[in-house]
Amino acid sequence: xxxxxxxxxxxxxxxxxxxxxxxxxxxxxxxxxxxxxxxxxxxxxxxxxxxxxxxxxxxxxxxxxxxxxxxxxxxxxxxxxxxxxxxxxxxxxxxxxxxxxxxxxxxxxxxxxxxxxxxxxxxxxxxxxxxxxxxxxxxxxxx
Amino acid sequence: xxxxxxxxxxxxxxxxxxxxxxxxxxxxxxxxxxxxxxxxxxxxxxxxxxxxxxxxxxxxxxxxxxxxxxxxxxxxxxxxxxxxxxxxxxxxxxxxxxxxxxxxxxxxxxxxxxxxxxxxxxxxxxxxxxxxxxxxxxxxxxxxxxxxxxxxxxxxxxxxxxxxxxxxxxxxxxxxxxxxxxxxxxxxxxxxxxxxxxxxxxxxxxxxxxxxxxxxxxxxxxxxxxxxxxxxxxxxxxxxxxxxxxxxxxxxxxxxxxxxxxxxxxxxxxxxxxxxxxxxxxxxxxxxxxxxxxxxxxxxxxxxxxxxxxxxxxxxxxxxxxxxxxxxxxxxxxxxxxxxxxxxxxxxxxxxxxxxxxxxxxxxxxxxxxxxxxxxxxxxxxxxxxxxxxxxxxxxxxxxxxxxxxxxxx
Numbered sequence: 001x002x003x004x005x006x007x008x009x010x011x012x013x014x015x016x017x018x019x020x021x022x023x024x025x026x027x028x029x030x031x032x033x034x035x036x037x038x039x040x041x042x043x044x045x046x047x048x049x050x051x052x053x054x055x056x057x058x059x060x061x062x063x064x065x066x067x068x069x070x071x072x073x074x075x076x077x078x079x080x081x082x083x084x085x086x087x088x089x090x091x092x093x094x095x096x097x098x099x100x101x102x103x104x105x106x107x108x109x110x111x112x113x114x115x116x117x118x119x120x121x122x123x124x125x126x127x128x129x130x131x132x133x134x135x136x137x138x139x140x141x142x143x
Numbered sequence: 144x145x146x147x148x149x150x151x152x153x154x155x156x157x158x159x160x161x162x163x164x165x166x167x168x169x170x171x172x173x174x175x176x177x178x179x180x181x182x183x184x185x186x187x188x189x190x191x192x193x194x195x196x197x198x199x200x201x202x203x204x205x206x207x208x209x210x211x212x213x214x215x216x217x218x219x220x221x222x223x224x225x226x227x228x229x230x231x232x233x234x235x236x237x238x239x240x241x242x243x244x245x246x247x248x249x250x251x252x253x254x255x256x257x258x259x260x261x262x263x264x265x266x267x268x269x270x271x272x273x274x275x276x277x278x279x280x281x282x283x284x285x286x287x288x289x290x291x292x293x294x295x296x297x298x299x300x301x302x303x304x305x306x307x308x309x310x311x312x313x314x315x316x317x318x319x320x321x322x323x324x325x326x327x328x329x330x331x332x333x334x335x336x337x338x339x340x341x342x343x344x345x346x347x348x349x350x351x352x353x354x355x356x357x358x359x360x361x362x363x364x365x366x367x368x369x370x371x372x373x374x375x376x377x378x379x380x381x382x383x384x385x386x387x388x389x390x391x392x393x394x395x396x397x398x399x400x401x402x403x404x405x406x407x408x409x410x411x412x413x414x415x416x417x418x419x420x421x422x423x424x425x426x427x428x429x430x431x432x433x434x435x436x437x438x439x440x441x442x443x444x445x446x447x448x449x450x451x452x453x454x455x456x457x458x459x460x461x462x463x464x465x466x467x468x469x470x471x472x473x474x475x476x477x478x479x480x481x482x483x484x485x486x487x488x489x490x491x492x493x494x495x496x497x498x499x500x501x502x503x504x505x506x507x508x509x510x511x512x513x514x515x516x517x518x519x520x521x522x523x524x525x526x527x528x529x530x531x532x533x534x535x536x537x538x539x540x541x542x543x544x545x546x547x548x549x550x551x552x553x
Contacts, residue, residue, distance in 0.1 A: 010317065010318045010319075011316070011317060011318045012318060013318035013319075014301060014315065014318045015298075015299075015318075017301070018268075018299065018301055021301075048320050049318070049319060049320050052303065052320040052321065052467075053268075053300070053301030053302045053303050053321075054301070054302030054303065055268045055269075055301045055302035056301050056302070071230045071231075071417075071457075071461060072230055072231065072380070072413075072417075072443060072454060072457060072458060072461075073230070073231050073379040073380050073443055075457060076379075076380045076381060076443075076445070076449070108269075108302070109228070109230070109304060109461055109464065109465065110228060110229070110230040110231070110232075110304075110461075111269045112227050112228075112232065112233040112235075112236045112267070112269060112270065113233060113236075114230075114231050114232075114233055114377065114379035114380075114385065114441075114443075115233055115377070115378075115379055115385040115386045115387070116385075117379060117385070121269060124271040124272050125272060126272055
């Protein structure tokens, strides 16, 4: 861990975890241990933060993470069809990762794109007004 | 009452990537005006405007500022709450996308009024794609010399609905789990790192430059007795034209969902997000304001093909997932409600379920730590009020289904 972060302390814990998530696709036990030691917190506290937020994961995720919105406005616009299309296309159910590690599929709560329902986030990109045809094309763009 | 643009005045008028287009629309005039006034006079103007918080709770903005200003301590913080996690709400996303400059100007004014040197924008992680535009806008404002008195930092969330609640939001900025705090103390006296802090929603702040330029009296003439100004609504669900619109406070629900969004065959509308109130079609002319129902301004329309219990059970599932777990009534209450509603939707309801839901609702609303638990039962109670027959039918069906399986009543 860079020394400057070490000095900054607790305020940057969440940012550190986000950075690790971004870089390695998940937050490992080892990273939790190291971080706890370097900021002077207990492992339990760091673990508590790492498991509190939906976008952080202690399990390895694929290179690309698909987050399909499952909240009411998207549900009213058949978000289930989005999930089914992806499931068929990639052969994975929500919570799973493809064998080649290319995609993880997750269901998420409201992503604030209800005017473009049904919508999903692919990594940090927003994709709205989804249809099965559109979804297949979108997936192709994420190697 | 008509559409009126105060908050969205510059949206799709200016180029959000170019500060010069904002300056052409009287940009930073309000800040210059404020800097010529005393901080107390700025607060007095905002107080006189009767502006109330637009995030959902409706707390008087000027009073919040005054409380923080009067709190002792040299270090004070301003936080802009851009953790728009409320289900069906996307107005702040629209604002951040189309007019970041008014928000930054408003923050500069607020920080001057509070004598805060450090401000934060807490941006939800799901809006990461807005980060670059926002940083760029702040840099442009800085380059023009408008932020000499203030440093604006952006802190990103990591996916937690509860972090829209102000005390959980502060814990998150402090690098902790985003759990609601016990109150008092309230943020204006003890907030971020224990220092006096003002937390304002994006939309609340967006009103500030217009209030200073046009005067509190002008603002006071718009809206209803207890709800001044306009409200930005996020309209979604069973409508032909979903989107963001701005109406004068007190506008009728049908003006928004029927006239503006062209909804048909309406069964009910939920106003205010996951914990928002339910308005059945028979009450579609309800005026929307703090006096009636408003919340975050999420307007989700359900047509006649929708099943009430399916909707309520999904809503409670969301709240159970997003409960931070700190207080028992909310953590356990939402789980038990979900268990009951889940059974009901699967045809396994019990005659006493309705009574249990009502008792739980009462306990949760009076004893939960924050707004999530306090308001979690609103959709349950409201649908029990307006669509009770659907609950009763489901229970009767459950009894019948069990009899077919040869099971006893229990």
